[in-house]
Amino acid sequence: MADEALFQFLHNELIQYIYKSGGNGETENGKNITKLEAMGFRVGQGLLERFTKETPRFKDELDVMKFICKDFWTCLFKKQIDNLRTNHQGIYVLQDNSFRLLSQLSAGKQYLEHAPKYLAFTCGLVRGGLSDLGLKSVVTAEVAGMPACKFQVMIQKA
Amino acid sequence: MADEALFQFLHNELIQYIYKSGGNGETENGKNITKLEAMGFRVGQGLLERFTKETPRFKDELDVMKFICKDFWTCLFKKQIDNLRTNHQGIYVLQDNSFRLLSQLSAGKQYLEHAPKYLAFTCGLVRGGLSDLGLKSVVTAEVAGMPACKFQVMIQKA
Numbered sequence: 001m002a003d004e005a006l007f008q009f010l011h012n013e014l015i016q017y018i019y020k021s022g023g024n025g026e027t028e029n030g031k032n033i034t035k036l037e038a039m040g041f042r043v044g045q046g047l048l049e050r051f052t053k054e055t056p057r058f059k060d061e062l063d064v065m066k067f068i069c070k071d072f073w074t075c076l077f078k079k080q081i082d083n084l085r086t087n088h089q090g091i092y093v094l095q096d097n098s099f100r101l102l103s104q105l106s107a108g109k110q111y112l113e114h115a116p117k118y119l120a121f122t123c124g125l126v127r128g129g130l131s132d133l134g135l136k137s138v139v140t141a142e143v144a145g146m147p148a149c150k151f152q153v154m155i156q157k158a
Numbered sequence: 159m160a161d162e163a164l165f166q167f168l169h170n171e172l173i174q175y176i177y178k179s180g181g182n183g184e185t186e187n188g189k190n191i192t193k194l195e196a197m198g199f200r201v202g203q204g205l206l207e208r209f210t211k212e213t214p215r216f217k218d219e220l221d222v223m224k225f226i227c228k229d230f231w232t233c234l235f236k237k238q239i240d241n242l243r244t245n246h247q248g249i250y251v252l253q254d255n256s257f258r259l260l261s262q263l264s265a266g267k268q269y270l271e272h273a274p275k276y277l278a279f280t281c282g283l284v285r286g287g288l289s290d291l292g293l294k295s296v297v298t299a300e301v302a303g304m305p306a307c308k309f310q311v312m313i314q315k316a
Binding site: 005021046 | 163164165167168169171172175176179180193197200201204205208209233234
């Protein structure tokens with residue numbers, strides 16, 4: 001039995017619970033997304049704290065991003081990020097061609113509007129993970145065509 | 159990085175969120191426990207639906223319980239149940255001497271009162287799993303001495 005199934009089911013329950021208790025309107029939607037992102041942040045921080053005990057230090061920012069794309073993503077989703085691009089000025093785009101937490105939604109365009117709630121927790125995971133590695137960031141996500149999606153990481157310089 | 163860490167952190171966030179949004183009083187506590195149990199139930203059902211696709215059918219009730227103690231528990235907690243007892247009349251006691259979701263709480267008695275909220279989701283997981291295998295049950299849990307705990311399963315005869 002895939003462990004990732006447990007994560008997926010729990011993630012779904014979390015979204016449903018937050019939307020049920022937090023409401024479904026336009027304003028509430030924003031708040032719910034913020035809550036999911038904050039939860040992801042704390043989980044990402046916690047995971048990285050455990051994970052990096054045995055991991056060597058990173059030589060630079062790009063090295064950290066590669067770690068997120070490979071090790072961190074594999075731990076979470078049993079696959080690596082498919083493509084990493086950067087402008088070498090603190091912006092990174094991580095593309096996952098088959099994002100696990102979207103793959104249960106149908107591929108049709110009518111489900112695109114629900115995509116943000118399935119991405120918020122993961123944006124938080126990345127931001128929390130980076131934060132634990134000393135990088136402050138803003139992480140956003142967009143769906144190109146389901147189940148592919150892109151996470152954009154903007155590193156905030158101190 | 160242990161996958162179980164992801165489950166543990168997410169489980170913690172879930173508990174904290176439910177208690178924050180649902181309140182902390184005596185009545186609310188009961189409701190929060192019920193919510194956690196219900197979420198566990200749905201996750202347990204979902205997991206078993208996926209899991210048993212490749213698993214042979216079970217020959218009897220005891221066979222199902224052994225599956226829960228070994229395969230299901232290992233998937234969730236990376237260890238088996240340490241001891242399974244039954245009265246052969248539909249009551250089973252599953253003892254875990256080092257229950258993962260309690261191991262982060264301190265071993266002192268002062269934390270015992272918080273234990274139920276860390277057990278409710280798992281009671282639901284077991285009940286949901288059994289339900290998917292055709293067994294209706296009532297599942298309760300008690301802590302003997304942290305982090306050991308016992309889950310009691312009462313199978314409801316049709």
